[in-house]
Amino acid sequence: MTQPSSEAVRPIIEVRGLGKNFVVKRSLLGRPLASVGAVDDVTLSLMPGETLAIVGESGCGKSTLGRLLMRLIKPSAGEVFIDGQNVTDLSHAVMREQRRHVQLIFQDPYASLNPRMTIAQTIAEPLMLHDIVPANQRARRVAELLEMVGLRAEQANRYPHEFSGGQRQRVVIARALASEPKAIICDEAVSALDVSIQAQILNLLKDLQKRLGLAFVFISHDLGVVKHIADRVAVMYLGKVVETGMSDEIFAAPRHPYTRALLSAIPVAAPPSHQRPKASRLLGDLPSPLSPPEGCRLHTRCPHVRPECKIVSMKLDVEASGHANACAFWRELPAQDAAEVAREPRNPKLEKLFAAFEAMAANRPAQTVTGG
Amino acid sequence: MSTSQNTLENQSARSVRADDASASVLDVKNLRVIFEGDTHTVTAVDGVSFSVKKGRTLAIVGESGSGKSVTSLAVMRLLPEHSARIFGSVSFDGRQLLDETKIGMRSLRGNRLAMIFQEPMTSLNPSYTIGEQIIEVILRHRQMSKKEATERAIAMLKLVRIPSPETRYYQYPHNLSGGMRQRVMIAMALACDPELLIADEPTTALDVTIQAQVLELMRELQQKTGTAIVLITHDLGVVAEACDDVIVMYAGQVVEQCSVEELFTFPQHPYTVGLLGSLPRLDEKRERLVAITGTVPDMANPPPGCRFQARCPFRVEECAEMPELMEVSAGHSSRCWRAPMEDLVP
Numbered sequence: 001m002t003q004p005s006s007e008a009v010r011p012i013i014e015v016r017g018l019g020k021n022f023v024v025k026r027s028l029l030g031r032p033l034a035s036v037g038a039v040d041d042v043t044l045s046l047m048p049g050e051t052l053a054i055v056g057e058s059g060c061g062k063s064t065l066g067r068l069l070m071r072l073i074k075p076s077a078g079e080v081f082i083d084g085q086n087v088t089d090l091s092h093a094v095m096r097e098q099r100r101h102v103q104l105i106f107q108d109p110y111a112s113l114n115p116r117m118t119i120a121q122t123i124a125e126p127l128m129l130h131d132i133v134p135a136n137q138r139a140r141r142v143a144e145l146l147e148m149v150g151l152r153a154e155q156a157n158r159y160p161h162e163f164s165g166g167q168r169q170r171v172v173i174a175r176a177l178a179s180e181p182k183a184i185i186c187d188e189a190v191s192a193l194d195v196s197i198q199a200q201i202l203n204l205l206k207d208l209q210k211r212l213g214l215a216f217v218f219i220s221h222d223l224g225v226v227k228h229i230a231d232r233v234a235v236m237y238l239g240k241v242v243e244t245g246m247s248d249e250i251f252a253a254p255r256h257p258y259t260r261a262l263l264s265a266i267p268v269a270a271p272p273s274h275q276r277p278k279a280s281r282l283l284g285d286l287p288s289p290l291s292p293p294e295g296c297r298l299h300t301r302c303p304h305v306r307p308e309c310k311i312v313s314m315k316l317d318v319e320a321s322g323h324a325n326a327c328a329f330w331r332e333l334p335a336q337d338a339a340e341v342a343r344e345p346r347n348p349k350l351e352k353l354f355a356a357f358e359a360m361a362a363n364r365p366a367q368t369v370t371g372g
Numbered sequence: 373m374s375t376s377q378n379t380l381e382n383q384s385a386r387s388v389r390a391d392d393a394s395a396s397v398l399d400v401k402n403l404r405v406i407f408e409g410d411t412h413t414v415t416a417v418d419g420v421s422f423s424v425k426k427g428r429t430l431a432i433v434g435e436s437g438s439g440k441s442v443t444s445l446a447v448m449r450l451l452p453e454h455s456a457r458i459f460g461s462v463s464f465d466g467r468q469l470l471d472e473t474k475i476g477m478r479s480l481r482g483n484r485l486a487m488i489f490q491e492p493m494t495s496l497n498p499s500y501t502i503g504e505q506i507i508e509v510i511l512r513h514r515q516m517s518k519k520e521a522t523e524r525a526i527a528m529l530k531l532v533r534i535p536s537p538e539t540r541y542y543q544y545p546h547n548l549s550g551g552m553r554q555r556v557m558i559a560m561a562l563a564c565d566p567e568l569l570i571a572d573e574p575t576t577a578l579d580v581t582i583q584a585q586v587l588e589l590m591r592e593l594q595q596k597t598g599t600a601i602v603l604i605t606h607d608l609g610v611v612a613e614a615c616d617d618v619i620v621m622y623a624g625q626v627v628e629q630c631s632v633e634e635l636f637t638f639p640q641h642p643y644t645v646g647l648l649g650s651l652p653r654l655d656e657k658r659e660r661l662v663a664i665t666g667t668v669p670d671m672a673n674p675p676p677g678c679r680f681q682a683r684c685p686f687r688v689e690e691c692a693e694m695p696e697l698m699e700v701s702a703g704h705s706s707r708c709w710r711a712p713m714e715d716l717v718p
Contacts, residue, residue, distance in 0.1 A: 057579035058550075164667045194435035194606065199650030199661035206660070221579065224609075228652035228661065251654065265584035267609030269651050271636040282581045284535070285549045347637055352717040354649045357642065358662050360685030 010084050011045035012183045012215050013069050013102065018042045019077035020064055024290065036289050038064040040239040041078070046183060049209065051216040053230035053247070055223060055262070059289055061239040066185050066219045070102040071095055083182065100130045103176035107188040109168035113160040119146075119171045120156035126178040145174040150204060166197035170204065177208070183215040190225060202229060223266055227251050232322075235259050238289055238297045240314050245323030255325040257302045257333065258282075296327070304333050396423035397568050397600040398447070403460040405439070405446050412672040416442045418624040419460075424568065424617075427594065429601040431611040431632070434621035435647075437668055440604045443621070444570045447602075448487055449477050464568065483513040486561035490573040492553035496545040502529075503541035506560050513564045528559040532589060551582035558590065565597060572604045587614045608651055612636055620644050623669055623679040626697055630704040640706035640713050642684045678708070686710050 019041055025034040039061045046052050046069075054062045067073045071080050071087050079088045082098055090098065106112045113122060123142045127133055133141045143153035149170040160168055169189065176184050186205070190198040202225065208214060220226050226233060227247060234244040235258065243256040254260045261282040268274070282301040287293055293300050299309035306329065318324040327333070405417040417439040424430045432440045445451050446458050449469060462469040464485065469477070481487075489495050497505060506525040510516060516524070522541070529537035532555040545553055554574060561569055571590070575583040591614060594601060603615055611618055611632060618635050620628040620643065628641040639645050649662025666683040669675055675682065681691040690709040697707045710716060 057581060166667065195608070196435065196646060196650045196664035197667070199652075199663040200665075202652065203660050203663055222652075223580075224652040224654055227654055261581055263654065265580040266654060267584070267587070267607065267613035268654060269608035269612050269636060269648065270653075271633045272612060273633065274636075281584055285551055285582070286579075349714075349717060350638055350648075353638070353645055353713055354662050356716050356718070357645050357649060357685055361662075361665060363685070 009047060011047050011081070012083055013046040013217070014044070014081040015069060015075075015078060016043050016081075017078035018044075018065070018068055018075050018080065020061075020068055020073065021076045034290060037239050037292070038289070039068060039075075042241050043078075044069075044234060044241070044244075046215050046217060048182065048215055049213045050231045051209065051218055051229055053218040053220060053226040053233045054236060055220055055226050055233060056236035057221060057262075057286065059238075059286060060236040062219045062221075062236050063187055065236070066104070066187050066217060069217060070099065070104060070185055072104070097130075100126070100179035101181055102183045102185065103179060103181040105169075105172055105176055105184060105186045105189045107192050109165060109172045109192075110160060112172055113168060115160055118157050118159055119163075119174075122160075122171065123156075123175050123178050126175060130179050132178070132180065141178075145178055148177065148208070149174045150200075164197075166193055166200060169193065169201055173201075173204070173208070177212070181214070183217065185217040185219065187219045188221070189218075191220065191222065198225070205229065223251075223262060235262070238287070238292050240297060240326065241316065242298070242314070242327070243325040244316070245321070245325075249321070249323050255323070255330045255333075256327045257304050257330075258298050259325075261301075261303070298327075304329070396425050397465065398602070399423045399461075399463045400443075400447060401461040401463075403443065403446060403462065404458070405442050405451065406457045406459075407455055408457065409455070414671050415674075416624055416671065417446065420619075420621070420624075420626050422619050422626070422629070424600040424602055426567070426600050427598040428617060429591075429594065429603055429615040431615035431618040432602060432604045432621060433606065433608060433611050433618060435606055435668065437623075437671065438621040439624040440621050441572055444487070444572055444602060444604055448481065448485060448570060450487075479513070482509045482561075482566075483564045484566050485568050485570070486564070486566040487570045487572065488554070488557045488561050488574050490576050492550065492557045492577070493545060495557055496553060498545055501542050501544055502548070502556050506541075506556070506563055509560055509563050524563065525559075528563050529556070531562075531593065532556070532559045534559070551578055551586065554578060554582075554586055555589065558586070558593070562593060562597065562599070566599060568600050568602070570602045570604070573606070574603070575610060576605070576607070583610075590614065608636075608647065620647075623671060623674060625679060625707065627680065627707045628705065629697065634704050638713065640700045640704060640711045641680075641708050642686050642710070642713075643680050645713065646683075686716060 018039060020039040021035040021037050023032040023035045027033050042065060054065060056062045068075050068080065075088065079086055081087065083101060087095060087098055120142050123145055124138045127138050127141060142156055146153050146156060151167065151170055163171065190201050193201060205216065206229065209216065218226065218229055230247040233247045233250050234241050235256065236242065237258050243250060243259045250259060254263055265281055283303065284301050287300050295310040295312050296314055299305050302309065312328040314326040316324040316326050401421045403417055403420045404415065407414045407416055420443055422430060432443060434440045447462050447469065458470055503522065503525055506528060507518065507521040510521040510524055526537045526541055529540060534540050534552060534555055548556065575586050578586060587610065605611060615632050618630065618632050619626045620641065622643050628639060628644050635644065639648060646662060646664035650664060652661060664683050669679055669682065677692040677694050681687045688709065695707050695709045697705045699705045700712045
């Protein structure tokens with residue numbers, strides 16, 4: 001995380017010591033009585049062209065962090081920099097202009113499109129607001145954007161209800177691209193889609209990143225998706241980042257017990273004879289974020305808990321490589337079961353079948369067969 | 373406490389004695405569900421057949437709109453009678469469920485047939501304690517005093533590993549976490565030792581760590597009681613982890629039917645191939661996912677012939693005609709003219 005801040009490459013988004021408390025109960029006079037620490041002391045940076053994934057279970061603060069990253073909400077502590085500029089205390093109006101550099105995509109594409117606007121109007125709105133192209137060229141730009149996300153220009157005058165879920169998400173992506181952002185924050189952007197459609201959208205996001213040099217913050221609970229798309233990963237638990245590092249490193253050798261538990265809990269679509277052992281799974285339920293446990297916040301559920309865990313701090317132990325984790329005792333944890341890390345590769349015959357499927361699909365795109 | 377545990381043991385002992393490994397608990401043959409609307413008619417389920425054996429778990433897997441949930445609701449006779457027409461045969465322990473009276477169904481549901489749904493909060497009544505909701509099922513179907521029913525309910529809560537069940541018994545659904553609520557639903561579903569449990573996306577609303585706990589619990593309870601389970605899911609990972617046999621549904625039809633081991637070793641239908649390939653996996657890194665192009669056909673107006681042909685890269689001229697579900701190898705069937713898929717691999 002604490003990459004040496006080279007002058008050449010400046011992070012698009014950088015946050016330092018970020019925290020956010022939500023007041024959940026007030027006294028009669030409006031004084032806060034109880035608050036939830038949704039995000040606590042998070043330091044992150046997003047470099048141009050990279051994908052940073054924020055993963056964790058519900059209630060871990062990943063969506064709040066996403067909103068803080070683009071300063072949709074004001075942090076209670078810490079600072080946010082967008083493109084080198086400190087935006088922590090910017091006024092609403094100034095912030096609105098800044099926002100064209102960072103866009104946000106949500107989970108449910110239907111909820112984020114106005115049902116009374118055609119998709120051309122929807123996509124042209126950011127062009128108009130930020131005055132990106134002159135009025136007489138907007139229609140052409142909308143057509144370009146639609147083609148960029150795999151829709152046809154003649155679909156521009158349709159309404160959101162005429163599209164399927166995957167197509168709607170493409171419209172939302174086109175709108176996000178309209179303001180020519182440097183970064184897009186995807187908050188569970190593919191979670192509501194069926195797997196075959198999800199794969200289409202993930203491929204599209206990767207293509208766009210390559211073409212436009214976009215940076216993505218990918219907020220997700222699905223580690224399979226994260227592994228596929230992310231360069232770097234930050235794992236959160238109850239408002240704290242517990243492990244962060246390069247995606248390959250984290251998936252190959254997770255250090256924090258929570259990361260290990262998350263990885264071992266994911267059901268793998270492989271034959272039962274290839275399933276992994278379940279030793280490192282978590283016990284019990286998520287504690288209430290209103291009163292997070294003292295010391296290490298995982299100690300109530302950790303399979304490797306020891307008495308000291310109630311008093312240790314959750315400071316990230318950062319290595320030169322950037323791999324950091326918040327478990328004070330990770331070096332003493334039992335080595336990962338070899339079987340858990342090294343899994344048998346998939347049936348080579350099946351790989352060939354996938355290759356044949358892809359090759360044939362590339363040769364002939366889906367045809368439209370209408371009913372009789 | 374001891375009484376209720378005894379009943380539990382007695383019942384499982386009885387069911388073990390009656391164990392006939394080959395007997396199926398549920399036999400569905402050629403099930404068709406047609407919804408009649410004002411403007412058009414939709415055949416949501418079109419000729420689905422399957423059977424579930426005692427102590428086994430059958431997965432029905434498919435994407436949204438494939439008809440997997442409608443299949444389960446039709447089996448339970450929970451579809452609205454004024455709009456849904458159901459044809460075919462559903463036999464449960466020798467009884468034709470489609471010919472049962474409403475009262476007959478009511479005596480089966482919750483007793484010998486049980487169902488759990490995706491969102492536990494909408495299945496639980498927020499204004500009754502969880503204890504009251506569990507004993508309601510027991511009192512309805514078993515000759516027990518309220519005291520005995522309470523004991524049994526607490527034993528069930530203990531069985532699904534709810535911590536301090538005696539306290540939780542008197543709490544309301546909003547006092548419980550999502551994982552715990554789903555465990556309460558399981559306790560309620562299993563309170564009368566059903567022979568068949570239909571679980572419709574039981575873990576979809578849960579976090580992965582909790583999902584792992586719930587799936588493991590269902591597996592364990594099944595080993596104890598021998599309940600047959602039909603698990604409806606869109607998640608192939610859940611299928612791999614928790615099921616024995618699987619049917620894959622696409623646009624209202626079964627396109628592939630086999631054991632879970634075979635499905636993940638070498639699928640025999642192009643749709644399953646695409647589905648498996650489009651799944652980002654933890655144990656490998658690939659640059660691009662295999663995507664199935666296009667979208668599902670309009671069910672009000674399905675195309676003639678194979679329903680997957682518009683999206684299928686392997687399509688040939690024969691696909692204009694609807695293929696039957698044909699056996700490719702022992703216990704492995706596929707609805708595709710081009711099966712076996714081995715022939716398509718160079």
